[in-house]
Amino acid sequence: MAIRHHREGAPVPAHRGDRSRSHVRLRLLAAALAATTFTVVAQPAQATGTPPPPSDRGLQKRLNELVRTAGGPPGVIALMRQGDRTAVYRAGVADTETGRPPRTTDHMRIASVAKAFSGAVALRLVDRDKLDLDDTIGEVLPSLPAAWHQVTLRQLLSHTSGLPDFSTAPAFLEILQEDPRHHFDSRRLLDFVAGEDLLFPPGSRYAYSNSDNIAVALMAEAVTGQRYEKLLEQLVYRPLGLKRTSLPQGYRLPRPYLHGYDVTPPAPPEDISEVLSASGVWASGGIVSTPDDLNAFIRAWAGGPGFLSRETRNQQRTFIPGAASEPAGPGVNAGGLAIFRYKTRCGTVYGHTGNFPGYTQFAAGTADGRRSLTFSINTQTSKSLKPELLAKVRAVQEDFVCALLRR
Template sequence: MTTRHRREGAPVPAHARDRSRSHVRRRLSAAALAASAVAALVQPAHAQATGTPPPHPDSALQKQLDDLVRTAGGPPGVIAVLRRDDRTAVYRAGVGDTETGRPPRATDHMRIASVAKAFSGAVALRLVDRGKLRLDDTIGELLPSQPTAWHQVTLRQLLNHTSGLPDFSTAPAFVEILQEDPRHHFDSRRLLDFVAGQDLNFPPGSRYEYSNSDNIAVALMAEAVTGERYERLLDKLVYRPLDLRRTSLPQGYRMPRPYLHGYDVTPPAPPEDISEVLSASGVWASGGIISTPNDLNAFIRAWSGGPGFLSRKTRGEQRTFLPGAASEPAGPGVNAGGLAIFRYQTRCGTVYGHTGNFPGYTQFAAGTADGKRSITFSINTQTSKTIKPELLAKVRAIQEDFVCALLRRH
């Protein structure tokens, strides 16, 4: 039985709950949230145009996508959107829905996983530009009800994951709730309560450690200085300025239609649709945003370097990188971490962006320093350094080839 037509909040049959719990136990972890028969359905893959006609499709790139969806344990579908100035090319292979066999589309909604952290970074840095926030503001100053041991942590350290905050998504009580009820509705603004009894993992600023707690605290800081809900700040500071009409931060488990279906792929079993297994309330500002390839591409152009989105001074702070600080999962090439943005140095040049993984989805979005070229690369199954690492290595190699195509002179 699918959940496609079930009203949100309606009882979930026992057998469906059991399947969901098995997936949570097998897949759900801190990394998964940072967010944690197909061959016959594969449609002929091709490049399609939006806007002005794109360059001729690169047959070598297309072959890589075709091969990827035929990989054992690989994604049922993949879609890559490359934009150079006002030219957009969409490459795709496989299916966005195994039931209908339709291909992925650039207008399909999808979970962007930890790329949502770039959105919370965008809210914070645009507030910095408006004088509402300072990068040296501390948790103690803006969120005094949080544990005293965390009070010296700064906004800068939250944004570059050097805060030392323990990750709420690894807390046994949090995981236990998800194992019992994957669609549990959390109070997103109380997620840090799951680790409120813990000290910092290390002195703030002393080392890099990716944590889902960081961006929850960033969103709470933004709310504290503005008196507005984070969702409203996203709309005012990000969605509307960039005309992102199909991007949202829901609280429930339902996906807006139409959507790119996300799958658990564990051969020899057929892919199982897990698009609506989890509630977004449990990841919120660290991984709950839903967008489309087109919208995400527009966002990453502005975030990576688009003119006018950040001041020159704030852009310089954003691009102060920590060598070896990789996104989760790692992106193509050599990674380094900045303020809610990562630098990906490939053999063909450098792009800036973010990655993410969530049950059913793995994302990569990046752009050039001037914001004139951008790429989003989305697959509809999950991979990370702990979940199918061989698949991740293959995906990263393909992503690097696509970055090379993006940076190629035409």
């Protein structure tokens, strides 16, 4: 039985709550621990006879196989735009109780793709001379620990800051274990690691950290005097026409939504869509969007004309070879400023991935912004959680990138 129709703040029924809390805690812990590791993702060199892009029928077959995989997602939806042409591929279900298929207007948790949104806010403020990539935490957020003061906005956006990850802090995880729906003060999430030094000298290495994008959002608020949620609306949602994208604080999802599941055979899929409060991830992973809206965003973020100045776009695309998103995207990954480069057998796209209990996301576009792809499954996977499933998902994602890039 799915967890739903409970008054916000009301306890989860005991017969489901204990199992849900245990599973969610373990998955969040696994994802958080994975995020602190320097990740180099390589792909074997392709033979000269590169396989051709799959046909439409071949793409559908790949999705059908994915939802039939043991421990795989109950549903998947991919939305591909090539110029003015839009194609939608789907398999399985958005809701195991009703059996309805995923839709492009279904709300869903976009997980760490939210980091691209905080990057978009920051870089658009750079273009407006409100922020500079070399601004430091000490200059903009002097109340944060002195040990962090030399970290720059550039280093936060490229995950080379050395900030300890709040989502791995024992006190943070203890609160989630006791109450997954706990309402955090999102602007105080860095308090969980405020007593810690940097993990390494700023700029000396890459380490994916959820703390980075919390600090980015706080810097944006500090220089504008406006709440991050308002900045998202002004600088991202409204210019791109994103009418179904939001950053909630509670655990509820807007209706209709793509249900997220814990899939642990032989048990049936467990609906965990509304088990966690978004307040505990905020600018690092709390945004809710739809395939339609997410596709429009990633098209602009990857290369859409007018969204960023040429100078800022060039800074965004200064990549660290081998620095992977979490989870890794298709092909060979490299990290830029809140964006990743994915070199596949068929060509290169730019975007972001994310995973959250119940969801795994991939969103990418071409450098000219004319082609874009979103690929969403309703279960979580990462390099430490179902790595075999992740390998299969990445392979299917690469097939879709090849189809996206074909003429």
